[in-house]
Amino acid sequence: MAGISFFLICAAIGLFAGVVAGLLGVGGGVIMVPAFTRFLGMDIRMAIGTSMVIIVLTALVAGAKHYHLGHVDFRIVFIVAGLSMLGGYVGASLTQQFSVRSLQMIFAVFILIVGSDMFVKAWNSKPEPPPPSLNETSP
Numbered sequence: 001m002a003g004i005s006f007f008l009i010c011a012a013i014g015l016f017a018g019v020v021a022g023l024l025g026v027g028g029g030v031i032m033v034p035a036f037t038r039f040l041g042m043d044i045r046m047a048i049g050t051s052m053v054i055i056v057l058t059a060l061v062a063g064a065k066h067y068h069l070g071h072v073d074f075r076i077v078f079i080v081a082g083l084s085m086l087g088g089y090v091g092a093s094l095t096q097q098f099s100v101r102s103l104q105m106i107f108a109v110f111i112l113i114v115g116s117d118m119f120v121k122a123w124n125s126k127p128e129p130p131p132p133s134l135n136e137t138s139p
Contacts, residue, residue, distance in 0.1 A: 009039050014054070021055075022062045028055050030111060037104075044103045045095050052092070 013035045017028035029051045036047035066072055095103065 006040075013039065017054075018058055018062075021058050022065065028058050033107065044100050044107070048095060048103075049092070052088075 013032060017031040017035075020026050020031050021028045029048070032051035032054060033044065033047045036042040036050060037044055040047075042050070063072070098106070
């Protein structure tokens with residue numbers, strides 16, 4: 001695949017992944033890995049590696065905005081970041097130990113488990129009132 005269609009597919013994946021990352025805190029890999037394999041025909045290992053590099057850049061921008069909004073707990077950042085980086089290194093190394101099919105299955109099962117858990121928690125929670133509109137004026 002080359003030319004304008006390649007660019008448009010990449011642009012659509014990037015825009016959608018960025019919005020989802022900024023809105024839901026998802027690193028974008030949940031969107032990019034399946035999209036890269038499905039729409040660009042990329043091997044899952046290449047899709048994972050490519051999305052990880054993109055996620056770093058996306059996280060910097062979205063993280064800065066969330067910091068500006070006061071949505072960052074640095075106590076957690078400092079505790080989790082180092083171990084998360086170590087885990088990322090170990091996880092990236094482990095991709096060579098699994099077949100493409102196994103990686104796809106692990107990815108899919110992970111998404112199903114996490115998504116199901118979040119759905120059940122949201123379903124069982126008490127609805128919150130909507131946030132105030134940016135267009136409303138204070139009395």
